[in-house]
Amino acid sequence: MTPTITVSELAVLLVEPSDVQRRILAESLREAGIHHLEATASLAEARERFRAMRPDLVISAMYLPDGTAEDFLLELRNDPATADQPFMLVSSVRDRQQLETLRQSGVMAILPKPFSAEDLDRAVRASVDLLSEQEFELDHVDITTLRFLLVDDSRMARSYLRRVFETLGADHFVEASNGREAVEALHRSSFDLIVTDYNMPEMDGAELARYVRQQPEFLHLPILMISSTPDQASLAGVAQAGVDTICDKPFEPETARQTLLRLFS
Numbered sequence: 001m002t003p004t005i006t007v008s009e010l011a012v013l014l015v016e017p018s019d020v021q022r023r024i025l026a027e028s029l030r031e032a033g034i035h036h037l038e039a040t041a042s043l044a045e046a047r048e049r050f051r052a053m054r055p056d057l058v059i060s061a062m063y064l065p066d067g068t069a070e071d072f073l074l075e076l077r078n079d080p081a082t083a084d085q086p087f088m089l090v091s092s093v094r095d096r097q098q099l100e101t102l103r104q105s106g107v108m109a110i111l112p113k114p115f116s117a118e119d120l121d122r123a124v125r126a127s128v129d130l131l132s133e134q135e136f137e138l139d140h141v142d143i144t145t146l147r148f149l150l151v152d153d154s155r156m157a158r159s160y161l162r163r164v165f166e167t168l169g170a171d172h173f174v175e176a177s178n179g180r181e182a183v184e185a186l187h188r189s190s191f192d193l194i195v196t197d198y199n200m201p202e203m204d205g206a207e208l209a210r211y212v213r214q215q216p217e218f219l220h221l222p223i224l225m226i227s228s229t230p231d232q233a234s235l236a237g238v239a240q241a242g243v244d245t246i247c248d249k250p251f252e253p254e255t256a257r258q259t260l261l262r263l264f265s
Helices: 019-031 043-053 069-077 096-104 117-131 155-167 179-188 205-214 232-241 253-264
Strands: 011-015 036-040 057-061 087-091 109-112 147-151 172-176 193-196 223-227 245-248
Touching: 011 019, 011 043, 019 036, 019 057, 019 117, 036 043, 043 057, 043 069, 057 069, 069 087, 069 096, 087 096, 096 109, 096 155, 109 117, 117 155, 117 253, 147 155, 147 179, 155 172, 155 253, 172 179, 179 193, 179 205, 193 205, 205 223, 205 232, 245 253
Parallel strands: 011 036, 011 057, 057 087, 087 109, 147 172, 147 193, 193 223, 223 245
Antiparallel strands: none
16 A cells, blocks of 8 residues: 655655746745745756655646756656656746647646635645555445446556545556557446546547447446536536536546546545
C-alpha cells in the first residue's frame, strides 16, 4: 500500500516567471500548509530543480520565458520515470482549446488567476489523494474486484485515469483508444464500469454509449463519461444516449470516489 502523505509533507516545485506572482503564490501555498517549497522562474531552472528534488507536485504558470507549462508537462509524461508526476497549472488563460492538451495529459488541477483559498486547498488535497492510497469501501462490492474499461484516445489521459482509480483500490483495467476498440473489448471480456472520453476518432463516446444501450447483454453496465467539452447541447445528447454520469476534466480522486459511491452503493 502506498504510504499516506499529508499536505505538510508535500514537496512542491513552483514555476512562475513573475517575481510578484511567485511571492503571492508561495505565500498562498504556505498558508495552505505547504512547508517544502522551491520556486523557479524558467523552464530551464525548473528542469534542474526537478532533477535535484523530485517534487511530489509541480505547480506552473502557463507561459515561461523559455517555454510553456505544456512543454514541461509533456516532457514529464513522455519519460517513464516521471509519467505519473502530479502537475497543476495556475493561469489566467480562459480559452478551453488552449488548455485542452493539458487536460488530456492528466493535469491534476487548473487554477485560474485570481484563485480563492478554497480553490487552492481543493487542488492541493487532490494532489495528496493522488499520492496516497485511500481507504475506500462500497456497500455491496469489493472495489478490488471491479473491472474497468478505460476509453480515451490519449494514452496519457488513460494513464491518469487509471492512477486515480488505483488510489481507491481498483486493480483490474483494460484500455481502448476509441469506441470501436471498446466494443471489441466488450465482446472479449466482461466489465463492471465503462469510463470514456467524449471526443474520439472512429467512434466517439456518445456513439459508444448508444451502442452499449442497444445491446441487451450490456444494458446493466454503468457508463461514466469524463470530458472537457463545453458544448452543453452535445453533453445533453450524451446523457440521452444512456451515460449514467458526466464529469469534467481534470478528474479528481474525490470526484471518482463520490461517483463510484453513487453508481455502486
